[in-house]
Structures are given as C-alpha cells and as structure tokens.
Amino acid sequence: MGSIDDSATLGTATAVRSAPALTLPALLAARVQRNSVAPLFSDRKLRWSGAEAVDIAARRAGALAQHGIRRGDRVALLCSNRSEFMEIVLGCGWLGAVVVPINTASRGMQLEHILANSGAKLMVAETHLVGAVLALDHSKLALESIWLIESEASQDDAGAAPLASPIHAQPLPPRGEALAAADLGDGEALAILYTSGTSGLSKGVICPHAQFYWWARHTASHLGVVPGDVLYTCLPLFHTNALNAFFQALTHDAELVADRRFSASGFFGALIETNATVTYVLGAMVPILLGREAQPQERAHRVRIALAPGVPGHFQQEFTDRCGIALLDGFGSTETNFVIGGGIADQKPGYMGKLVAGFDARVVDDNDREVPDGEAGELIVRADEPYAFASGYFGMAEKTVEAWRNLWFHTGDRVVREAGGYYRFVDRLKDAIRRRGENISSYEVEQVLLSHPAVETAAVFAVKSEFAEDEVMAALVLRAGETLDALDLIRYCEPRLPYFAVPRYLDFVADLPRTENGKIQKYKLRDVGITATAWDLETSGYRLKRS
Structure with a gap:
C-alpha cells in the first residue's frame, strides 16, 4: 500500500485562508485583543492572564529555538499538572514545534516506544519522573537532551540521589528572548497524544491546531461556558480532556484551574476554594464520590455543570440531586471531537446523546454497510470542518489507513442508534x-x-x-x-x-x-x-x- 510521509501528515504546508486562523498563536492573539488582563490559567500556585500567556509563549519559544528546536521537531513532556506543563505547550505551539505529552505513569517498553516512535529530540521532565527515562535503552532513541523541572518536595523523591544520565540533562532553562509567532497552518500538528492500542503498541495521534479549536467550540457550547467562568479540572493535562479544557478557557474568555490530581475527600473543597463554575469528571469518579458520606461542602460550591463522559445512567440523577451539579455525557476520542452529545436539555441517561451539527456518523457492519436503527454495529464518524479531527497516527501509516478507511474514522466502539436519533454504547469491538x-x-x-x-x-x-x-x-x-x-x-x-x-x-x-x-x-x-x-x-x- 506504500507509506505516508509523516512530514506531510504533520501539515507543513500553509494554505490561503478566507477565515481567521485557528492556530494556538492566533487564538492567543485574539484572546488578548478581546481581554488581555482576565485570568486564563492557574495551577493554584501561579496565575496567568491572556497577555502574560502570550509573553510566556513567545519567550519559551525563544528558549526552545536557542536550544536548536525547530518547526516540526517533537518535544516530549513528562510532567504533572503544573504551570511548566502549559508553558512548554504554549512555547511549542508558538514556535511550530510539536509537543508530545506523556502519561506520567509510563514505564519500560511503553515509554521507550513513545520516545522512539515520536523521535523526540528534547524531553522536559520532572526530576522525580526522569529515572524512568534514564533506565531505557537510549540507543533506540533520538533523544539528545533533557530539561529538568524541579519536583515539589515529597516523600517519594525527597533526599533521592541524583541519577547518572547517559544523555545531557540540565535544569529547565529560563525563558529566552521573545520570538514572533510562526506563520502556521490550521492543519499543522500542535501535539502528538499517545493512546493505548487495542491490540498493539500505543499509537501517537497527530492533533492539529484546529482540532483543539473545534473541541473547545463544541464542548464549551454544550457546557454553556461564558466569559468569567472558572473551569476546574483535576484530570491530567497529558490527556485530551484536560488539555481541551484550556482551549475552552482560551476561546471563551474563561479561566482554567488545573489541580494536581483527583482527591475524593478534597474534590468539593477544591471547587469552593477555586470559585469554580464548571468542572470535569470521569465515569469512575462519580460512584466514588457518591460512596462517601454526604458533606455540607457538596452544596457549598458554585459549579453548575460537569463534563462527565461514561457515567453510568443510574448514577447521573443521584449525583445531580445530591450535589447540585448537572452531568453532561457525550462521545469523543483523541482522534475525533465532540461528535455525539448536546446540551443538558438533550441528555438521556444511559445514552451518549445525538449527533452534533458539523459531524456525520454511521453504525455499520464488518463491510462498512450501514445497519438499521436498533441494531448494534461499529460507530464510524467524520467531520465537516477541515482539521477538526486528528491527521493520523505518527509513524504508523498502515494503522492510519486502517482506522480512516473509506474516508471515515472507525472508532472501534460497538453502538446502537435508536429510532429517535440517540446513540447507546454497547462495548469495544477490540481488546481494550x-x-x-x-x-x-x-x-x-x-x-x-x-x-x-x-x-x-x-x-x-x-x-x-x-x-x-x-x-x-x-x-x-x-x-x-x-x-x-x-x-x-x-x-x-x-x-x-x-x-x-x-x-x-x-x-x-x-x-x-x-x-x-x-x-x-x-x-x-x-x-x-x-x-x-x-x-x-x-x-x-x-x-x-x-x-
């Protein structure tokens, strides 16, 4: 079948546009033009306005360029939810480099595969996580240097002896001289996000700049995000859920507060302390929270709604009644967008939702023939807008062709579409x-x-x-x-x-x-x-x- 040129997949060509650019530098500039001083991002220790984020992006891009990072180069990022994570994302996006956020729990074969597949030249890592990198076989990697972020003092890393590094390691350099933003196309890659394969090695999903814009536009619309909202997440920024929350804040004049991690005992206290109005939970978090004894804090917050994919239907109303937070379900994936869902008025417990305007979906059999409503089959989807979906799997041409065959993205999810247009998840087709x-x-x-x-x-x-x-x-x-x-x-x-x-x-x-x-x-x-x-x-x- 031949191979796909990854440089082309990364979208190095720039097209003439008849509409505003949807790249990260363009979205930052638009935010500053609308409101330069309103808070945009916080890790509960540092807080940036839109104007400060632009300065950070330009100066971190300068430091990356001074280190030899160029447009299209991959920069691996092994870091928890803290301001340095978003600083590297902004710097890469401003420069035209591609950030590769890695799950901080990655070890061994999985971590080695991600670094080898992405071809990252530079890694930025917290000091307590870098040991997993140094233990790898570096002969298989393109990694040339590591920038170290000082870990916060904890029992896990306090007093640990420094590890000998087979490659050059240095403390995170200061921000450099501000660079002008690269002239990027909407389809150029901003990030490669690795998602576990169903029957093989993790695949690097090539996410273009515009995909994050469309995620933000659709998700914020369903959540009803308005200027001045405070979006609180304790989900990891290396996953698409929390990373997209940043773009919701960026494009809707809101603020994202990224907390370190989920704590059942501290969740509602954090909502109160951060003055949050919107939050994000996963399916497993809701029953954990409901399993605790009810506390006054559960009603003392300002949160009106949570994005809550995968919450079992029988928990949804109970959680809303007890905590006063409406739960919004829907369907999307790292490769796609908010394809199925809708606002709270469109929610139906136990269902993913209806097809969202701007996307198309079918439920098909093994030969991609559409099956009747009420019959289970694989969900396949596509987008109307250019670059609203990922561009493919980095360095895996065959996997890209397989997933996007017949010009539809094959989700691997077995679903049923009911006569009323609602989609119901059944199970995964493959072994995930x-x-x-x-x-x-x-x-x-x-x-x-x-x-x-x-x-x-x-x-x-x-x-x-x-x-x-x-x-x-x-x-x-x-x-x-x-x-x-x-x-x-x-x-x-x-x-x-x-x-x-x-x-x-x-x-x-x-x-x-x-x-x-x-x-x-x-x-x-x-x-x-x-x-x-x-x-x-x-x-x-x-x-x-x-x-």
Whole structure:
C-alpha cells in the first residue's frame, strides 16, 4: 500500500485562508485583543492572564529555538499538572514545534516506544519522573537532551540521589528572548497524544491546531461556558480532556484551574476554594464520590455543570440531586471531537446523546454497510470542518489507513442508534480495557507478563469493576516445573507498567481456551469473569506505588 510521509501528515504546508486562523498563536492573539488582563490559567500556585500567556509563549519559544528546536521537531513532556506543563505547550505551539505529552505513569517498553516512535529530540521532565527515562535503552532513541523541572518536595523523591544520565540533562532553562509567532497552518500538528492500542503498541495521534479549536467550540457550547467562568479540572493535562479544557478557557474568555490530581475527600473543597463554575469528571469518579458520606461542602460550591463522559445512567440523577451539579455525557476520542452529545436539555441517561451539527456518523457492519436503527454495529464518524479531527497516527501509516478507511474514522466502539436519533454504547469491538479513566492495551500488559521467565502464556482482559469501567485480569500458564507467587509477579510488573495497568486479578491456569489455529479466545475468559481461584491485589494488603 506504500507509506505516508509523516512530514506531510504533520501539515507543513500553509494554505490561503478566507477565515481567521485557528492556530494556538492566533487564538492567543485574539484572546488578548478581546481581554488581555482576565485570568486564563492557574495551577493554584501561579496565575496567568491572556497577555502574560502570550509573553510566556513567545519567550519559551525563544528558549526552545536557542536550544536548536525547530518547526516540526517533537518535544516530549513528562510532567504533572503544573504551570511548566502549559508553558512548554504554549512555547511549542508558538514556535511550530510539536509537543508530545506523556502519561506520567509510563514505564519500560511503553515509554521507550513513545520516545522512539515520536523521535523526540528534547524531553522536559520532572526530576522525580526522569529515572524512568534514564533506565531505557537510549540507543533506540533520538533523544539528545533533557530539561529538568524541579519536583515539589515529597516523600517519594525527597533526599533521592541524583541519577547518572547517559544523555545531557540540565535544569529547565529560563525563558529566552521573545520570538514572533510562526506563520502556521490550521492543519499543522500542535501535539502528538499517545493512546493505548487495542491490540498493539500505543499509537501517537497527530492533533492539529484546529482540532483543539473545534473541541473547545463544541464542548464549551454544550457546557454553556461564558466569559468569567472558572473551569476546574483535576484530570491530567497529558490527556485530551484536560488539555481541551484550556482551549475552552482560551476561546471563551474563561479561566482554567488545573489541580494536581483527583482527591475524593478534597474534590468539593477544591471547587469552593477555586470559585469554580464548571468542572470535569470521569465515569469512575462519580460512584466514588457518591460512596462517601454526604458533606455540607457538596452544596457549598458554585459549579453548575460537569463534563462527565461514561457515567453510568443510574448514577447521573443521584449525583445531580445530591450535589447540585448537572452531568453532561457525550462521545469523543483523541482522534475525533465532540461528535455525539448536546446540551443538558438533550441528555438521556444511559445514552451518549445525538449527533452534533458539523459531524456525520454511521453504525455499520464488518463491510462498512450501514445497519438499521436498533441494531448494534461499529460507530464510524467524520467531520465537516477541515482539521477538526486528528491527521493520523505518527509513524504508523498502515494503522492510519486502517482506522480512516473509506474516508471515515472507525472508532472501534460497538453502538446502537435508536429510532429517535440517540446513540447507546454497547462495548469495544477490540481488546481494550478502560480503567479509572485510563486506556490500557492488553498487548502491552501481556508483553510484560510474558517477559517473566516463569510465564509461558498470558491473556489479559477486562472484568467488571465495582465502580464504573473495568478492572484488569490476567490468566497465566506457567512454564513446566515453574512456580510463581502472585505478589512476586505484581512486584515484577510494577516498575515495568503504569500503576493503573498492573493487573488486579491473577489466575494461574493449566491452559487457555483457543481456536483451532491456536489463537486465545479472550471472549470466553471475559464471559467467565473473575474465577473462584483468582488472586485479588486489592485484598492482599499490598499497595502499588504511584510515582
């Protein structure tokens, strides 16, 4: 089939426009023209106005350029929710470089693949996270240098000895001389966001500047964001949800407050302290919050609405009645946009929503033929506006062609469209696991399990959680004559996997169900679910480290 030139996919060409540019520099300039002094971003320690954000973007771009970063170069970012994260995003966007935010829990094979696939020349990382980078095989990487962000003092990294680095590492340089914004096209890449594959290695989703604009426009419209709103998120900025919240604030004269992490005990207090009016939650967070004893703080905030994809329908009204916050569901993905949803008046518990204007969707069979309403099939989608969707998967031409075949993006989600136009999620077509807001590739978990010398075969699959979403279970066959303690295997996985991908359940079995040609039949394992012989990490007393 040939290959796709990634330089073309990144969108280096600039077209003549008849409308205002939708690039990050253009959106920043427009914000300053409308309101230069209103707050735009805060990490609860520092706060920037629109004018300050422009200065930060121009001067951080200057520092990047002085370091040799050029338009189209990739800059990896391994950082928690703090102002330096957004500073690197703004600097890259101003310069025309491409930021590669990485899940801070990434380790081992997954982290090495992301760095190798993206070809990042520079990494910006917090000091307590950089050890995972230094442990990799650098002969496979294009990485030339690391900028270190001083970690906040914590028990995890306080007093830790500095690690020897095989590549040049230095403290985060000061901002440089301000540069003029690059003349960028709407389709040029702003970010490459890695999303776990369903049956293979993580794929780098090439997200153009305009995609973030359209995310912001549609999401803010559904949420009813207005000037002066305070948008509060405790979701990680390395995911598309929180990153898009910044663009909602940017384009609607609001402020984004990005907190460090989700805390069930501190969530409503944070809403009060930040004076938030809009917030963002994931499906698993709502039942966790409802599982706590009711507190006066749950009604003492100003929040009127939350973007809440994937919340089970039976929790939605209970949460609104108890906490006074309306929950907005919908469908989107890193590759797409807010394709299915609508405002609060259009919500129907248990459903994703209706098709949003500006997009098209079909429910199809294995041959991409549309199925009748009421029949389950794969959801495929496309956008009316140019660059409202991602441009493809970086360095993975075959995967790009497969996902965008017949000029539709194939979501991999099995859904039903009802006669009234509402879409209902059924399940994933392929073998992905969704746990506590994170997408997990069973393939990557299996590769770590199989690397243990005692393991002969491993199958990783989703089982039902007591909360929303999934738990990770592994069925394992040991090599002849080998024995293996479950907790020892967990300890083996811990430095090699993100904490959320470490299996909760382990089941050591004599054999696995297979087809005639030897392929493991995971659907049979999922159908059985948690067996009587399964070992449970949650009841073992062992707690995974999260740093």
